[in-house]
Amino acid sequence: MRIAILISNTGTGTNLQAIIDEIEAGKIKAEICAVISDHADTPGLERARNHNLKIEICPKKEALLPFLQKLKPDYICLAGWKQIILDEVIESFPSKILNLHPGLIPDIVNGSVANPDGTEGLWNKGMLADKAIKNFLDKKATYAGSSIHFLTLNFDFGPVLGRVFEKIEPSDTIESLYTRLKKKENKMYAEVLEKLCQTNGS
Numbered sequence: 001m002r003i004a005i006l007i008s009n010t011g012t013g014t015n016l017q018a019i020i021d022e023i024e025a026g027k028i029k030a031e032i033c034a035v036i037s038d039h040a041d042t043p044g045l046e047r048a049r050n051h052n053l054k055i056e057i058c059p060k061k062e063a064l065l066p067f068l069q070k071l072k073p074d075y076i077c078l079a080g081w082k083q084i085i086l087d088e089v090i091e092s093f094p095s096k097i098l099n100l101h102p103g104l105i106p107d108i109v110n111g112s113v114a115n116p117d118g119t120e121g122l123w124n125k126g127m128l129a130d131k132a133i134k135n136f137l138d139k140k141a142t143y144a145g146s147s148i149h150f151l152t153l154n155f156d157f158g159p160v161l162g163r164v165f166e167k168i169e170p171s172d173t174i175e176s177l178y179t180r181l182k183k184k185e186n187k188m189y190a191e192v193l194e195k196l197c198q199t200n201g202s
């Protein structure tokens with residue numbers, strides 16, 4: 001199985017590293033065919049260099065599809081990618097693009113996700129990480145959470161592949177809460193890929 005990983009310069013590449021580690025440990029039966037970034041100075045690219053991975057720089061969203069068509073990946077992992085994925089890319093790679101969303105995506109559009117304590121989880125539709133974490137705190141949610149889903153034309157919605165929850169403590173700040181949640185996100189991303197590659201690569 002071939003995986004392309006897309007990162008941007010706003011993150012440090014922890015999801016990329018989690019995937020690299022699990023591939024090298026033999027848990028994810030796949031290879032990373034390229035790490036694609038929209039900036040040459042993306043900090044996470046240093047992780048790719050440390051593991052001798054192919055790097056591609058794609059500064060414009062309109063140029064992404066030709067990159068991916070050339071690489072022919074089995075899965076495309078958005079791991080901190082901040083550019084909009086154009087409809088033509090989603091249509092060319094159906095059920096192939098994995099997105100990590102900082103909220104609890106329901107299984108149906110009008111549905112909701114229950115937190116471990118039974119309260120309703122926040123979807124945080126349309127929010128990036130910092131705003132999503134702030135929303136958990138502002139709404140006085142009991143749990144924060146993240147979801148991995150297949151990207152579809154329905155914005156911030158698609159078949160959910162995994163979810164994680166993190167209990168919110170009274171003393172939490174955006175930074176402290178996201179630090180704990182991020183560790184669970186990294187682990188979840190690797191576990192989802194492991195299952196997908198095991199199921200579809202055998």
